[in-house]
Amino acid sequence: MELPPKKTYADLGDACATAHALDVVGDRWSLIIARELMLGPRRFGDLQSAVVGITPAVLTDRLRHLADAGVVEQVTLDDLARTRAYRLTPWGSGLEAVMAALGRWAHASAGFPVAGAGMTPDGAIVAMRTMTPPSPQAPRPVELGLELVDVRRPAAGVRRYRLRWRRRSFELVEGTVEAPDATVTGDSTAWTAAVFGMAPLDALEHDGALSVTGDRAALAAVLELYRGVAAELA
Template identity: 60%
Template sequence: MPKKQTYADLGDACATAHAMDVIGDRWSMVIARELLLGPRRFADLASAVVGITPAVLTSRLKALREAGVVEQAQLDDLGRTRVYRLTEWGQGLEDVMRSLGRWAQGSPGFPVPEGSMTPDGVIVAMRTMAPYATMPEWGDGPVRIAIELHDERRPAAGVRRYRLHWDADRFELTEGADEAPEATVSGDSSAWAGVVFAGAPTGSVGIEGDRRAVERVAAAYAAIA
């Protein structure tokens, strides 16, 4: 197969053109999205990037590694599991996704057709949109909730856990369990996306603990819709 010509090969020295050479291929940004929260195995990515074939995933990961966006690593577990993760430079794509998400909201075709979101996809979307949201009623104090999501399309993938700490000066939404949350949200990732981004009732997901804390989060995101 002949080598694909880049914009640089064609004489275009624009930095934006170079960025498109790096992450402009189909699937590349989606792969990066699924790596933003932490390292993932090849099998994790193959399951989460819905529609991609193993051969194409292998090809995209190779290209992203060669470009310096992704690197391979080994976890410190007994099996020394091999994983893929974003490089420090690759982590900068979260800012790109934030800008693209805001830009897409102004699209004549927005909202996009109905579909589903992976657990990591929903959490990344919450992270990238959060700086534009103002939490209502800070007089009620900070919010600390645990979020446990699964993807009904991929039951074998299991549950992913995240923790949200949000107060007037800080927004932190990261992967991992929370030992002392005010409330715990659990359910299908797309149902939670509906609550956060489409105004669906909080009753569409399971909530243990302070329901008001979850409602405040939903109200904050509704304010940016």
């Protein structure tokens, strides 16, 4: 027996813009897909690996819905295989501000943090971007390289990111660093724990979850920034 089409809020007579937003991205998966596209295009297989628990059929359906709504679009990567991938549209990229507000709001939840849960590499970086204060004052110029892997899904490979902090200019994006002050390598969940003060960096290094090379003082300046943010939200 075929189920009747799901009614939208608009079908029910609700003209609120927030209600329309929920029609677009308010299901179980759409914001998580958007999170994994926030830093750049991703292949279907990348999304299948990163969006924990989604089936290929549901992912296909969600991507089609988001494309029809104007949130994502298909692109062809500039590689030898001319791989097809997905990326956020300019309008879809505006979800980062929405997710930042939701993330900060969720920190006050009695159910946060979720015990035993993990973070994908992109999820960890988006969380950092969410919690970065506007125009933070750098105590010193800092340039970090981050090489993160989700140990729950090692086949997904390493993701590389660049953090540059100069005076009040703060940039955290996907990419490599030619001559970083320090480089952090390891598990994305462990890195999130170090950034937001949920576990000491030394202990994570001792356990083999993270490895640090280079100027530890540069890394300490970054960790101090985020620990201050975490303390304010606690």
